[in-house]
Amino acid sequence: MTxxxxxxxxxxxxxxxxxxxPRRSLRPILVGWSFILPNFLGFALLxxxxxxxxxxxxxxxxxxxxxxxWVGFDNFERMFxxxxxxxxxxxxxxxxxxxxxxxxxxxxxxxxxxxxxxAGLGFFRTAxxxxxVTSLVAVAVVWNMLxxxxxxxxxxxxxFVGVTDPPGWTSSxxxxxxxxxxxxxxxxxxxxxxxxxxxxxxxxxxxxxxxxVDGANAWQRxxxxxxxxxxxxxxxxxxxxxxxxxxxxxxxxxxTDGGPGRATKVLSQLIYEEGIxxxxxxxxSAISLVLxxxxxxFTVIQFLLQRRQENR
Amino acid sequence: xKRYPSAxxxxxAASAVTLAGCSSPASETADPxxxxxxxxxxxxxxxxxxxxxxxxxFEAAHPNVTIQPVEILADDxxxxxxxxxxxxxxxxxxxxxxxxxxxxxxxxxxxxxLTDFVGELERDKIAGLEPFDIDGKYAAVPYRxxxxxxxxxxxxxxxxxxxxxxxxxxxxxxxxxxxxxxxxTADGQKVYGTYHHIxxxxxxxxxxxxxxxxxxxxxxxxxxxxxxxxxxLQNAGAALDWGTAKTQKVNYRSMFETGQxxxxxxxxxxxxxxxxxxxxxxxxxxWGMAPMPxxxxxGETATFGxxxxxxxxxxxxxxxVAKEFIRFATGEEGAKVLAGIGVVPAYSSDAVTAAFTALPxxxxxxxxxxxxxxxxxxxxxxxxxxxxxxxxxxEHELIMAGQKSIDDxxxxxxxxxxxxxx
Numbered sequence: 001m002t003x004x005x006x007x008x009x010x011x012x013x014x015x016x017x018x019x020x021x022p023r024r025s026l027r028p029i030l031v032g033w034s035f036i037l038p039n040f041l042g043f044a045l046l047x048x049x050x051x052x053x054x055x056x057x058x059x060x061x062x063x064x065x066x067x068x069x070w071v072g073f074d075n076f077e078r079m080f081x082x083x084x085x086x087x088x089x090x091x092x093x094x095x096x097x098x099x100x101x102x103x104x105x106x107x108x109x110x111x112x113x114x115x116x117x118x119a120g121l122g123f124f125r126t127a128x129x130x131x132x133v134t135s136l137v138a139v140a141v142v143w144n145m146l147x148x149x150x151x152x153x154x155x156x157x158x159x160f161v162g163v164t165d166p167p168g169w170t171s172s173x174x175x176x177x178x179x180x181x182x183x184x185x186x187x188x189x190x191x192x193x194x195x196x197x198x199x200x201x202x203x204x205x206x207x208x209x210x211x212x213v214d215g216a217n218a219w220q221r222x223x224x225x226x227x228x229x230x231x232x233x234x235x236x237x238x239x240x241x242x243x244x245x246x247x248x249x250x251x252x253x254x255x256t257d258g259g260p261g262r263a264t265k266v267l268s269q270l271i272y273e274e275g276i277x278x279x280x281x282x283x284x285s286a287i288s289l290v291l292x293x294x295x296x297x298f299t300v301i302q303f304l305l306q307r308r309q310e311n312r
Numbered sequence: 313x314k315r316y317p318s319a320x321x322x323x324x325a326a327s328a329v330t331l332a333g334c335s336s337p338a339s340e341t342a343d344p345x346x347x348x349x350x351x352x353x354x355x356x357x358x359x360x361x362x363x364x365x366x367x368x369x370f371e372a373a374h375p376n377v378t379i380q381p382v383e384i385l386a387d388d389x390x391x392x393x394x395x396x397x398x399x400x401x402x403x404x405x406x407x408x409x410x411x412x413x414x415x416x417x418x419x420x421x422x423x424x425x426l427t428d429f430v431g432e433l434e435r436d437k438i439a440g441l442e443p444f445d446i447d448g449k450y451a452a453v454p455y456r457x458x459x460x461x462x463x464x465x466x467x468x469x470x471x472x473x474x475x476x477x478x479x480x481x482x483x484x485x486x487x488x489x490x491x492x493x494x495x496x497t498a499d500g501q502k503v504y505g506t507y508h509h510i511x512x513x514x515x516x517x518x519x520x521x522x523x524x525x526x527x528x529x530x531x532x533x534x535x536x537x538x539x540x541x542x543x544x545l546q547n548a549g550a551a552l553d554w555g556t557a558k559t560q561k562v563n564y565r566s567m568f569e570t571g572q573x574x575x576x577x578x579x580x581x582x583x584x585x586x587x588x589x590x591x592x593x594x595x596x597x598x599w600g601m602a603p604m605p606x607x608x609x610x611g612e613t614a615t616f617g618x619x620x621x622x623x624x625x626x627x628x629x630x631x632x633v634a635k636e637f638i639r640f641a642t643g644e645e646g647a648k649v650l651a652g653i654g655v656v657p658a659y660s661s662d663a664v665t666a667a668f669t670a671l672p673x674x675x676x677x678x679x680x681x682x683x684x685x686x687x688x689x690x691x692x693x694x695x696x697x698x699x700x701x702x703x704x705x706x707e708h709e710l711i712m713a714g715q716k717s718i719d720d721x722x723x724x725x726x727x728x729x730x731x732x733x734x
Binding site for chain 1: 390391420554559698702706710713
């Protein structure tokens with residue numbers, strides 16, 4: 001694009017009274033680079049290099065002591081033989097499958113609810129955003145209290161409405177993951193709500209007015225105007241939420257520490273345990289590679305689906 | 313903009329000083345009275361009084377030495393020390409928080425060989441030296457030797473008109489716990505007969521120590537009776553249920569210090585904790601100490617424990633002073649200092665016992681402390697220890713949370729250890 005338009009633009013410009021016109025043309029490029037460079041350097045040094053290094057590491061046996069040794073696919077073999085890896089892979093998928101749709105649904109719902117003139121609007125928007133900026137450890141601790149099997153408000157409420165044997169939540173293998181998902185949706189909804197609110201502002205009100213004139217009801221307006229209008233936002237939210245979901249770590253570590261047993265152990269936690277606690281950098285890198293492929297795969301699929309929808 | 317150069321200069325100067333500090337010659341000082349700064353790794357200094365007590369006492373005896381603690385968060389201690397050592401850290405004395413980590417560091421050659429040094433010690437007076445023996449070589453010396461006992465709340469026993477828990481069997485313990493479960497504390501909390509902390513050792517290490525079972529074997533039938541007992545107490549409401557203790561991150565100290573439990577199996581490190589809480593006025597618990605309950609009555613008391621030790625970094629800057637510190641801390645003088653604050657030293661002698669004033673004055677507490685007993689290591693040391701520990705922990709959670717039957721949990725733990733670790 002730039003290659004073709006730049007000369008055309010320059011032609012239209014009046015000739016500039018400078019002594020060294022060829023050098024001037026370098027300036028925008030240098031300026032551009034100087035803006036990118038600090039950030040790029042940081043990215044390259046702290047993200048790109050470690051990533052490539054991590055990739056290489058997954059084919060090595062290397063602990064913090066001793067020298068690296070090239071072992072080929074040994075780490076992957078070991079990973080596939082480890083039952084905890086499969087459980088963590090399944091748990092990660094389970095968490096993402098619950099967390100992504102729920103978060104999007106709840107945050108979109110909140111955004112629609114708060115995208116109108118309403119008394120105390122600012123208060124509500126802040127209130128829903130607040131969990132996102134609250135310390136995650138505090139969030140986890142508070143939800144653990146709410147989910148307390150004996151005296152927690154959640155189970156007291158369930159008993160009040162007639163559930164005789166409410167679940168033990170984080171101490172039950174069946175309910176621990178749903179409990180974690182609920183807490184994480186609650187925490188994240190405010191952030192994505194703000195994104196959706198911004199998206200809603202971009203939809204021209206004339207469209208709604210025209211639809212009203214044509215006699216479209218609320219559902220039809222939502223389906224035919226709001227949703228298509230929000231598509232770029234939804235796409236962005238979906239990608240961000242997917243990446244965040246697959247990388248979930250801190251909330252789980254504080255709420256359940258992967259337990260009971262291995263019921264909520266996710267890949268990122270396994271990477272931490274194998275890498276930092278056991279000092280098996282190679283194995284941890286191999287698991288990270290799987291996580292990377294998983295996230296990249298889902299992101300690419302979403303891009304492809306999005307492009308197909310746009311082309312339709 | 314103009315401020316930057318001076319700020320940069322300041323940073324440069326600061327790093328130059330730091331770098332200079334790092335690259336100072338690592339050789340030993342020839343003059344024994346020349347000032348030395350000895351660095352010692354430690355965790356949670358404010359909650360682990362033994363460190364400051366030992367440091368102060370050593371400094372008083374060696375005026376030329378200043379001890380600079382390298383404080384590390386207790387939970388992150390093993391990872392942090394491993395990372396430090398991998399990065400060529402030169403901290404002189406390294407505290408070995410447990411034997412498993414010790415084996416790792418020693419096998420990697422990160423600790424100075426202390427075999428000759430150990431040879432000069434009065435070995436028969438130092439308990440817990442054996443686990444540090446790696447093929448006849450030693451790289452650490454224990455200064456603290458904890459073992460598990462049964463703490464009990466005298467006031468609650470007396471109020472219920474029950475005799476103090478002197479050399480119980482597990483059956484008697486269970487019966488007592490159920491009888492003591494009643495009423496509420498001043499804060500309106502339920503009073504439990506006993507409290508089992510969430511650690512797997514409470515059940516598994518106890519079973520291993522008293523049946524002679526091997527926690528690394530993959531055959532865990534010997535856990536069964538102890539699990540049956542723990543679950544029965546929990547189901548009867550005589551012990552706080554595991555799920556609540558885990559999810560609410562219940563602190564065993566507050567359970568005992570606020571009188572919410574009449575009994576508590578726990579390690580002897582807690583003696584110093586109770587002493588500190590009472591001195592600080594945060595607890596008024598009338599406490600005593602009894603031997604751990606046993607499978608059958610009349611025999612020698614079997615319990616488990618773990619030593620804590622000091623080692624010298626292979627890359628230490630002041631190796632000789634470091635050895636001097638270890639000689640002090642693990643010997644009689646250090647032991648007296650430790651005993652004075654209620655920490656159980658590895659070194660024992662009559663003088664040390666006399667200095668141990670943290671115990672209640674009753675005969676039972678004294679017997680518990682001084683009687684002959686068999687102290688098994690909490691977890692055997694080997695290359696696979698930490699992997700087995702992870703599996704045993706996971707299955708322990710499932711059994712205690714009622715998510716798996718005892719038999720299934722024991723079988724799965726064995727299968728996983730045999731298939732994935734051994």
